[in-house]
Amino acid sequence: MPLLARMVLAPLHIDVRRGAVADLAAILADGRISAGGDVAVVVGPGQGGQIAELIRPSLRSADVFTVTGGTLDAADDLGGKLRARSYDAVVGIGGGKTIDVAKYAATRRGLPMVTVATSLANDGIASPVASLITDGIKGSYGVHIPIAVIVDLDFVEKGPEQHNRAGIGDVVSNISALADWELARKVRGEPVDGLAASLARMGAEAVLAHPGDITDDAFVTVLAEALISSGLAMAVCGTSRPSSGGCHEIMHAIDALFPGTASHGELAGIGALFCTFLRGDQRRFAEISACLGRHHLPRLPADVGLSDEQFVEAVQLAPSTRPDRYTILEHLAMSPSETRERLADYAGALHHHLG
CATH class of the missing domain: 1.20.1090.10 (Dehydroquinate synthase-like - alpha domain)
Incomplete structure (x- = not known):
């Protein structure tokens, strides 16, 4: 009996908890993403710099790049810098704009991307889409889905509510x-992809029904996982249609x-x-x-x-x-x-x- 299944690109590693950032080197090694820490760490103007300092002792071989603005130019500029040496992966640390710049640059260089989200502003943390501004207009660009998604609730809590x-x-x-x-x-x-729809729906229903608030770890965990599911839904059907x-x-x-x-x-x-x-x-x-x-x-x-x-x-x-x-x-x-x-x-x- 033939077995028909779909192949879906999905993160190898998803970690939503407090203290996850401090374990980043171990996560990269255990996930066979980077044994020696030869990664390009991309940070934004917010908490990114602070996080880069926190992980530097365990990721001594990493190079840190700061990006601002969430523009296509910033992503192209970063792509040029990634040519300087051979990296195992790109680690984007920050909010949506920083993550999107890192995703786009990593995809253009053919490198795996690790998302370390410091805010839960939208479902870009695990989606195969980068929203970037060019000539003042925001456009959507297809990118590879991150190989790992890390959400550290300590940093989410410190970010703007x-x-x-x-x-x-x-x-x-x-x-x-x-x-x-x-x-x-x-x-x-128009055909509806049932798997993509169920992934997008489950997270939304969970957030809709949850009695907690943004100050409650249990609620924030559900929100983070719902945003990740939403990104996966887009990867499953190859468009942003479910979200x-x-x-x-x-x-x-x-x-x-x-x-x-x-x-x-x-x-x-x-x-x-x-x-x-x-x-x-x-x-x-x-x-x-x-x-x-x-x-x-x-x-x-x-x-x-x-x-x-x-x-x-x-x-x-x-x-x-x-x-x-x-x-x-x-x-x-x-x-x-x-x-x-x-x-x-x-x-x-x-x-x-x-x-």
Whole structure:
């Protein structure tokens, strides 16, 4: 009987706990990633430098590079520096921008990448995608999935709380992205990858239902693992489809029109809640709204400093940010006046829910 199975690129090592960074040399050796510590350590302007000092005694052969900005230029510049000598792997330590620069440079050099996440702002920590800015516009680039993902809860705790809360918005937006994928199957016959969908859904459901908060290790562990599952879901199907629908189209549009408005995860959360409202899914709308509210995440355009008119403009632009995607936004194809009306209804439903 023939056995048909898929080959999925996935991290060899996943470690979510306190004290993981101090064990980095042992993790690299035990995982047969680097026996002698000949690695390029890439740090950002935040906690990265502090972590580099912590691991230096056990990784004496490592070279440390500092990157800033999360741009394609920074990634290309780092790629050039990685040619200086032979490295076993690239170790990216920091938040999303640093990790994405390291992922892109490592992929271009054909080197394995190890993610050491100091914040849980979005699902980029374990995804095969790097979001990098070029000419002021953020683009998505396909990269190799990290060979190891390490999340040290000590460093997550020391990072800006708002960054970690944002990751909740990004994970929960999977619920909306999956509903959009299901809609595309129903209307356009687009195939849905069941394994990718289940990986994306499980993490989102776990975060949605967890009673804990960002100050609670048990909750933060679930959040970290949900973000990793989300990255794996993308690797399984080869696209960002299981984690990116109308929610992310709105986020990309806001980024393009009004740069610096809010973080990826915060905007994905608002986009997911609005799209869920547009789909008329009242149960999910109530669940996602309650989750975002419980974790002090924005739900209305005004919460991120946008006027209703600016949000309407973003919703109008949103479908063009991912022309190949079919989501509730493409399905409804709302005019500006229709979008305005639905936004007013959305605000009313939220106030009713809050009341």
